[in-house]
Every structure is written in structure tokens, then in C-alpha cells.
Amino acid sequence: MENSGINIRVRTNFFEVTKLPEAKIIHYDITISPDVSPILNRKVFRELERSAFDAVRPVFDGRKNMFTAKPLPTGDSATYEITLRDDARATTSKLQSKPFKIKIRKVNEINMEELSLFLKRKCSLTSNSLTAIMALDVLIRHRPSMMHETVGRSFYTPQGSQSLQGGVEVWQGYYQSARPTSGRIMMNLDVSATVFYESGQLVNIVAKILGRRTPEDLRRGLNVKDHFVIERFLKNVRINVIHRGEAAARRRFKIDQITPKSALETTFDSEGAITNVAEYFQQRYNKRLNYPFLPCVVVARKVYLPMEVCEIIKGQRYIRKLNGKQTADMIKFTCQPPHIRANKIKQGFELLNYRNNEYLQNFGMNIGNEMIVVPARVLPAPNLQYHPSSREADFQPREGVWNLRDKKVATGATLGSWSVVAFGTEQEYPTDVVKKFVRQLVITCIETGMNIPNTTPPISHANPQGDIEQSLKHAWINAGNTAKAQPQLILCVLPNIGVPLYAEIKRVTDTVIGVSSQCVQSRHIISAKKQYCANVCLKINVKLGGMNAFISPNQIPFIAVQPTIVMGADVAHPAPGDTKRPSIAVVCGSMDAKASRYSASIRIQTGRNEMIADLANMTKELLKLFYQTCGRKPERILFYRDGVSEGQFSQVLESEVAAVKAACASLDPKYKPTLTFIVVQKRHHTRFFPMEKRDTDRTGNCLPGTVVETGITRPFDFNFYLQSHAGLQGTSRSTHYSVLHDENDFTPKELGIQELSYNLCYVYARATRAVSVITPVYYAHIVCKRARFHSKESWSDTEDSEKGSDTSSTFGVVKPDLQRKKNSLLEHNRLFND
Structure with a gap:
């Protein structure tokens, strides 16, 4: 397999650091008290730099670390006091006038020569080299972070912002990071976007929100619902006031709540007399309110401010969940074809103006002006196998996509006992219309290779706001009575694509009744298109134990020659800020020599814990099931782990690799299958841009199978980027695979793991296209989402992260009936198919 594929060149959003600092970089610990946000820390640091360090040009990460190119004139330690009298981030006059105490202490001198040796692979990665990379990262981000709104490693500007309606807008941003590669440091630059509160007069924003x-x-005033929406939106938003002149406008306040009554009706004691807010402003400031019918905002010390004298301050990030329309508009803003994204990255490079960055000059660091070009390969797609009676039983997909024309599924399942529930009235979904769709679905399933002896299942209607559990139980009984057999499937027609109804259907069918369910959207019922029916057929066939397609064994020899289990693992966390809901860990494992059938093991664990707590027992479950299904113990384990950052590599190696080995030892002390442990990362900012037209797909992206393994990869482990899917819209994101532990000799020389990983992106059962990440990891991600629905709680499309359920919420267990399939395959497999 060595060097298989077509050699090409691609441009990538990395800029070479052409000159590194030669002298030692001095590292200081800096403590600013009182403890405030990084935004305010930077303002304090700016004042400190102006008053004490103007000639030194130190750089600061916003929290604890400061770096300089030469020693501070004050020696190894110093203490300062800085007062911010007009700070835009302070929320009270007390904080504005109170001095900040700053303590600086020298920590270390960073030897840059050691970093150079590491990049050339002449020494291992040391703490000194890690600190040097961090220092360079802080150096390139310091100036932009002082000038622009900063979130993490990205900074944002309001230029070209777009309203998302509802009082929020999306801003264009730029991500930058120093990255170690073989022989050199690179600067990774990418475009990003995030949502901010719209700034301006509060009354206008309130109108937009509603x-x-x-x-x-x-x-007419606000009703109870309006009041709730406004208060929830505005809580903790910073404002200034505009009714007392420019000096007073510098005072900043944070909204605590909204008064239940209007400015005319909100009263308080003013110098011994009861007055309302509207009258007070007329008498005190000679200001007649234009909107006295609106409530007031309540800020610190129970101060009431009419909305029309308030302005929302620019640059406040919005972290709540967007609604459907806002999400769609956000996607439109961020979805940029490759050539447009590349141009925006170049614009960002010019905006950053590295050439005239006085901090870089002071440290002696230069950055190249052009995105670099790296070698790549385009791997050939594997041959897919369908049923031998198909006209196209063995074929090679083109550009990662194919269809079911002239093909029958490899193993067709039998569907004999089933029923249909339309969640809506007879007037909304007439029985004749539902029957027509079912007829087309049955015809398509039979043509595709399934066996359906019962072509006319019973049809019922149910109230989508009613007792869903009772409706589904009734449908289950109808299916059994009609076919005189154990029900296999409930087909559900949904009136919308919202979460609550779907979540309840899956909870009930998975954990209460114990039957497969297939949801279809009502808008597809009327047209009953064959393509849609074919996609539904793929899902139903796998749910009932069938197999849609598989890869020729000679193209996955590592799996086919010896008993090998391929595992994919993921952990799903609750929303940011949610401290109540637990995290869900899932491990999926292959159950045959084709790596086409999978089972899952699920655990609930402490919220926001990335390490899989019970991995040993989860692995043990899947190994035993593999043995029961295949009759042999796996001799090799190929483990793909999603959701781990580079900073957690050592932790995952220490805990999870050991857990997998412990699982094997617990089955038999002599059982020691060889293990390869690979981390899978999708959340990165590396993008590839084809240089030749022949190397692009129809969206202008790199072709499926494009793999990059040199030029921008890390110098200290075997890692590569693989773009396995066909682009749909925007700029495709490759998947970064890092081989952390390898007992199967997947060395960079052999280059077999790239081909194997790419081929396994073609066995995803729910679609006729290669997926963007290896199939078992994709399945694990889907199971995580499904398992979340197994808790009986209230689901909302615009659910707020502050409203989490308690960790003691009961998560339902998948019914045993769904775990006893004829092929000994856990029906957790059905969780993969919505």
C-alpha cells in the first residue's frame, strides 16, 4: 500500500515562521487582583505597559503568563498598582476607582535552541519546548487581542457583521495559533465567526427581540411571555446611560432583571415621597419618556432605568442557543466556498499586519506572507459489494457518492409485523395520502432487496401534544394483532423536525416498548419521492438486522485476514454552563470480518469529564459480544477515539489505553491482542485548497481521499489529515488522525492506516456516500445523541443551558427484546439509524 494514490499539491492555511527568536525568552508569572475577566485583565495590562514597560514590549496571555525578549528593569519580581477610571468593562463606580494590584515574578528563561532541536527531531518534546511554543502563540496573538474583541484564540471585528434578527448579530473573526511541524514553526490562520448582542438603543433591541x-x-405593553423572553435575553448584558451627558455615559451597568410593571407603574421612595420612574425622570432630568409603557431595567443596588435611556455596549458575546432561523442565517454567513475562504484568510493576514507588528520585531520573529503548499495524495475509493443479483453488484464510487440504482442490499431483512402512526389529524394527513406513501416505500424496499410480506400495515392517527407513550403502545398492539407476530417496526409520521416529539418517540420505543421505530417528515409524505423512500429503506433494513453493502475483503486485509475488532469512542457533554446534566460515553465495536455491523456500549458519567470512566467494562462487553457473534476472539484491536484535544493526549494514553488492556486481561490473563489507539479530531482549523481544477470536486473542494501526511503534521508522533467525504457546501474540513499507541506496526513508512481509515468511511449504513470521519466514530456520535433522549425530561428546540435536569435523572435502558437479534447483534445497532 506504500504511496498508493495520485500525488498532488494543495495549498493550506499555514504561514511559515521564517525567523524564530534567537535569544532566550523570559517567562514571568503575573497575578492581577481582584480576579477579573481576561478582557479586563488586558486593559489593566495595557495601562501597566504604558506606565512601566513601554520600552520592553512584553506580551500577555490575558491570565497568568507574560513573556519578554529581555529582562525587566525592575529585576525578577515587582508589584504595581493600576487604576482604571474610565474602563468600559467596569460595571460599578466602585470597581472603576479601585486600584488593581499586579504582582510579577520571574519563572524561567526559555532556551529557543532546544525548540529548534525538537523541531528537527534531534531531541524529545520537553517542558521547555512546550513553553516556547506557548510563548510564540502568545506573541502572535498579543497585539490583535489588545485591539479587538477576543474569544479563545480568535479575535472578532464588527466590520461586515450581519444581523441574525432577534437582537443578535454574527461577527467575522480570525483564528491564529503557533503550530510545531517538522523542522519549523507554522502560524495557522483561519476565519471564524461568533454571535454578539446587537449594540444600540435598548428600546430598539427589545423590539427586535420580540x-x-x-x-x-x-x-400595549408586554405580556407575561414577552416579559420572560426579554428578561432572559437581557440578564447580565452591559449597558451605559445616555440621559446625563458624556461623563455619565462612561458609567457602565449590568442588567440584573426587568421590572414587572411599566415605568409609569414602577414606584419607589424618593426623598420621602412615593413617585414613579417616569415622573422622577421628568422632574430630575427634565426628560419626558417616549415609551413609559415599557418596563425598566434593574441594575446594581436596585436602580431603575427606563429602557430608552439605555444603550447596549458593543462587543458582548451571545452564548445562548440560537433558534432555527438564526442558526440557518449563521450557516449562510459562515458557509464559504474554498476560493472565498482562502481570500478571506488572506484579508485576515493583511489585517493582522505582521510586517509592522512592533512586538514581533522586538522578539526578532518574522512570518512569511504566503500560505504554504504541501504534498498530498488522493487515495482510490474502495470497491463496494451489493447483492450478487444486482446489475452493479461490485463497483467503485466516484467522488465519494453513489446511488441505489441497479443495486440490491447485500442482505435484505424481512419486515412482516409493523404499523404506522401519523402524529396529526385525519384532515392534516388523510389516510389515503399515508397509504400512498407506504405503498411507494414498500415497492422501493422490495426493489432494493428487502422482503415485506405485509404490504398494508395498520395506520392510526395520534395527537402530537397528547400521550405519546400510549399512542405508540396502541400502534405496537395493532402491528402484533394484524400480523399475528411480534412487532418489528413502528413508522412514525412527524409534523415537524423539532426535538421534543422525536425525543419522546425514541425514549418510548427504545426503553419502554422495545421495538424499532422509523421517523419520517410529513412534508415527504405528500410527494412520496423514490429517492427519499430509498434512503428510508437503508435505515429500516439495518434496523431489522440486514446489511446494505460491504467492502471487498481484499481492500481491508488488516481486518479480514485476522479476527479484528474496530472500535470508535466518543463522549457527549451537556451544553456550556449546564452543571446538572451528566455526560454520555459511548463505545461502538464491529461485529464481523467486514467491519460493516456494529454494536454499542453506553455509560452515563459525571458531566464534562472527557475521559471515559468505565472504558474497561465497556470494552469487555464488546469483546465478549464479538466472540459470541464471530466465534473467535479478536486478535487485534483498532481503537479510534474522538473528542480528545492535544493537551489531553498524555492523559488518554495513561488512562484509556490501560483500560482497554485491562479489559482484555480480565477476560483471560493470557489474552493480549495487539492494540492501535488513534485519536480522531474534527475540531481544528486546518483547511486545504486545491491548486489544480482536476483535483477538485463539484464544490471546489479537495477530492474525497485526499490525505496530507507531511509539511504541517506534528513532529513528535505519526499523524495525518484525511478528507474522506465529498463536499456539500462551503469549505470541507478534513479529519486529523493521530496514532498515539501502535502495536500493529502502522508505521509512517507502511502508510496502511490512511487507506484503511479511508475505506472504512464507506461502510456507513445510513447513506450512499462516504462520511467525513471513520464509521465507528460516526456511529458513536449518533448513539451519544440518541442516548440523551432516553432520559424522561422536557426537551425544547431553544433549550437554555441554565435549565439542566439533575444528574439523578433516570436514563432508560434499551429493552432486552432489542438486544436479542437472530444474528446475535445488539440492537443498540438500531440506535445508529434515526
Whole structure:
């Protein structure tokens, strides 16, 4: 397999650091008290730099680390006091006038020569080299972070922002990071986007939040729902006031709540007399309120401010969940074809203006002006096998996509006992219309190779806001009585694509009844298109134990020659800020020599814990099931782990590799299958841009199978980028695979793991296209999402992270009936197919 594929060149969003600092970089620990946000820390640091370090040009990470190119004139330690009198981030006058105490202490001198040796692979990665990379990272980000709104490693500008309606807008941003590669340091630059509160007069923003054209449309006041929406949106938002002149406008406040009554009705004691807010502003400031019918905002010390004298301050990040329309508009803003994204990255490079960056000059660091070009290969697609009676039983997909024309599934399942539930009235979904769709679905399933002796299942209607559990139990009984057999499937027609109804259907069918369910959207029922029916057929066939397609064994010899289990693992966490819900860990494992059938093991664990707590027992379950299914113990384990950052590599090696080995030893002390442990990363900012037209797909992206293994990969382990899927829209993101532990000799010379990983992206059962990440990891991700629905709680499309359920919430267990399949395959497999 060595050097298989077509050799090409691609451009990537990395800029070479052409000159590194030669002298030692001095590392200081800096403590700013009181403890405040990085945004305010940077403002304090700016004042400190102006007053004490103007000639030294230190750089600061916003929290604890400061680096300089030469020693500070004050020696190894110093203490300062800085007062911010007009700070835009302070929320009270007390904080504005209170001095900040700054303690600086020298920690270390960073030897840059050691970093150079590491990059050339002449020494191992040391703590000194890690600190040197961190220092360079802080250096390239320091100036932009002082000038622009900063979130993590990205900074954002309001230029070219776009309203998302509802009082929020999306800003264009730029991500930058120093990355070690073989022989050199690179600067990774990418475009990003995030959502901010719209700035401006609060009354206008309130009108937008409620979907009104102007504040005049609110003259009737706010109802209870409006009040809740406004208060939830505005809580903790920073404002200034505009009714007391420019000096007073510098005072900043944070909204605590909204008064239940209007400014006319909100009263308080003013110098011994009861007055309302509207009258007070008329008497005190000679300001007649234009919108006295609106409530007031309540800020610190129970101060009431009419909305029309308040302005929302620019640059406040919005972290709540977007609604459907906002999400769609956000995607439109961020979805940029490769050539446009590349141009925006170049614009970002010019905006950063590295050539005239005084901090880089002071440290003696230079960055090249052009995105680098790296060698790549385009791997050939594997041959897919369908049923021998198909006209195209053995074929090679082109550009990662194919269809079911002239093909029958490799193993067709039998569907004899089933029923249909339309969640809506007879008027909304007439029985004749549902029957027509079912007829087309049955015809398509039979043509595709399934066996359906019962072509006319019973049809019922149910209230989508009613007792879903009872409706599904009724459908289950109908299926059994009609076919005189154990029900196999409930087909559910959904009125919308919202989460709550879907979640309840899956909870009930998975954990209460114990039957497979297939949801279809009502908008597809009327047209009953064959392509849609074919996609549904793929899902149903796998749910019932069938096999849609498989890869020729000679193209996955590592798996086919010796008993090998391929595993994919993922951990799904609750939303940011949710401290109540648990995390869900899932491991999926292959159950045959074709790596086409999978089972899953699921665990609930402490929220936001990335390491899989019970991995040993989960692995043990899957190894035993493999033995029961195949009759042999796996002699090799290929383990793909998703969701781990580079900073967690050592932790995952220490805990999870040991857990997999412990699982094997617990089955038999002499049982020691060889293990390869690979981390899979999708959350990165590496992008590839084809240089030749012949190397692009129809969206302008790199072709499926494009693999990059040199030029920008890390110098200290075997890692590569693989773009396995065909682009749909925007710029495709490759998957980064890092081989952390290898007992199967997948060395960079052999280059077999790239081909194997790519081929396994073609066995995803739910679609006729290669997926962007290896199939068992994709399945693990889907099971994580499904398992979340197994807790009986209230689901909302616009669910707020502050409203989590308690970790003691009961998560339902998949019913045993779904775990006893004729092929000994756990029906957890059905979780992969919505």
C-alpha cells in the first residue's frame, strides 16, 4: 500500500515562521487582583505597559503568563498598582476607582535552541519546548487581542457583521495559533465567526427581540411571555446611560432583571415621597419618556432605568442557543466556498499586519506572507459489494457518492409485523395520502432487496401534544394483532423536525416498548419521492438486522485476514454552563470480518469529564459480544477515539489505553491482542485548497481521499489529515488522525492506516456516500445523541443551558427484546439509524 494514490499539491492555511527568536525568552508569572475577566485583565495590562514597560514590549496571555525578549528593569519580581477610571468593562463606580494590584515574578528563561532541536527531531518534546511554543502563540496573538474583541484564540471585528434578527448579530473573526511541524514553526490562520448582542438603543433591541418593527408596536405593553423572553435575553448584558451627558455615559451597568410593571407603574421612595420612574425622570432630568409603557431595567443596588435611556455596549458575546432561523442565517454567513475562504484568510493576514507588528520585531520573529503548499495524495475509493443479483453488484464510487440504482442490499431483512402512526389529524394527513406513501416505500424496499410480506400495515392517527407513550403502545398492539407476530417496526409520521416529539418517540420505543421505530417528515409524505423512500429503506433494513453493502475483503486485509475488532469512542457533554446534566460515553465495536455491523456500549458519567470512566467494562462487553457473534476472539484491536484535544493526549494514553488492556486481561490473563489507539479530531482549523481544477470536486473542494501526511503534521508522533467525504457546501474540513499507541506496526513508512481509515468511511449504513470521519466514530456520535433522549425530561428546540435536569435523572435502558437479534447483534445497532 506504500504511496498508493495520485500525488498532488494543495495549498493550506499555514504561514511559515521564517525567523524564530534567537535569544532566550523570559517567562514571568503575573497575578492581577481582584480576579477579573481576561478582557479586563488586558486593559489593566495595557495601562501597566504604558506606565512601566513601554520600552520592553512584553506580551500577555490575558491570565497568568507574560513573556519578554529581555529582562525587566525592575529585576525578577515587582508589584504595581493600576487604576482604571474610565474602563468600559467596569460595571460599578466602585470597581472603576479601585486600584488593581499586579504582582510579577520571574519563572524561567526559555532556551529557543532546544525548540529548534525538537523541531528537527534531534531531541524529545520537553517542558521547555512546550513553553516556547506557548510563548510564540502568545506573541502572535498579543497585539490583535489588545485591539479587538477576543474569544479563545480568535479575535472578532464588527466590520461586515450581519444581523441574525432577534437582537443578535454574527461577527467575522480570525483564528491564529503557533503550530510545531517538522523542522519549523507554522502560524495557522483561519476565519471564524461568533454571535454578539446587537449594540444600540435598548428600546430598539427589545423590539427586535420580540419581532416588532418599532418600539411603538409595544405600546400595549408586554405580556407575561414577552416579559420572560426579554428578561432572559437581557440578564447580565452591559449597558451605559445616555440621559446625563458624556461623563455619565462612561458609567457602565449590568442588567440584573426587568421590572414587572411599566415605568409609569414602577414606584419607589424618593426623598420621602412615593413617585414613579417616569415622573422622577421628568422632574430630575427634565426628560419626558417616549415609551413609559415599557418596563425598566434593574441594575446594581436596585436602580431603575427606563429602557430608552439605555444603550447596549458593543462587543458582548451571545452564548445562548440560537433558534432555527438564526442558526440557518449563521450557516449562510459562515458557509464559504474554498476560493472565498482562502481570500478571506488572506484579508485576515493583511489585517493582522505582521510586517509592522512592533512586538514581533522586538522578539526578532518574522512570518512569511504566503500560505504554504504541501504534498498530498488522493487515495482510490474502495470497491463496494451489493447483492450478487444486482446489475452493479461490485463497483467503485466516484467522488465519494453513489446511488441505489441497479443495486440490491447485500442482505435484505424481512419486515412482516409493523404499523404506522401519523402524529396529526385525519384532515392534516388523510389516510389515503399515508397509504400512498407506504405503498411507494414498500415497492422501493422490495426493489432494493428487502422482503415485506405485509404490504398494508395498520395506520392510526395520534395527537402530537397528547400521550405519546400510549399512542405508540396502541400502534405496537395493532402491528402484533394484524400480523399475528411480534412487532418489528413502528413508522412514525412527524409534523415537524423539532426535538421534543422525536425525543419522546425514541425514549418510548427504545426503553419502554422495545421495538424499532422509523421517523419520517410529513412534508415527504405528500410527494412520496423514490429517492427519499430509498434512503428510508437503508435505515429500516439495518434496523431489522440486514446489511446494505460491504467492502471487498481484499481492500481491508488488516481486518479480514485476522479476527479484528474496530472500535470508535466518543463522549457527549451537556451544553456550556449546564452543571446538572451528566455526560454520555459511548463505545461502538464491529461485529464481523467486514467491519460493516456494529454494536454499542453506553455509560452515563459525571458531566464534562472527557475521559471515559468505565472504558474497561465497556470494552469487555464488546469483546465478549464479538466472540459470541464471530466465534473467535479478536486478535487485534483498532481503537479510534474522538473528542480528545492535544493537551489531553498524555492523559488518554495513561488512562484509556490501560483500560482497554485491562479489559482484555480480565477476560483471560493470557489474552493480549495487539492494540492501535488513534485519536480522531474534527475540531481544528486546518483547511486545504486545491491548486489544480482536476483535483477538485463539484464544490471546489479537495477530492474525497485526499490525505496530507507531511509539511504541517506534528513532529513528535505519526499523524495525518484525511478528507474522506465529498463536499456539500462551503469549505470541507478534513479529519486529523493521530496514532498515539501502535502495536500493529502502522508505521509512517507502511502508510496502511490512511487507506484503511479511508475505506472504512464507506461502510456507513445510513447513506450512499462516504462520511467525513471513520464509521465507528460516526456511529458513536449518533448513539451519544440518541442516548440523551432516553432520559424522561422536557426537551425544547431553544433549550437554555441554565435549565439542566439533575444528574439523578433516570436514563432508560434499551429493552432486552432489542438486544436479542437472530444474528446475535445488539440492537443498540438500531440506535445508529434515526
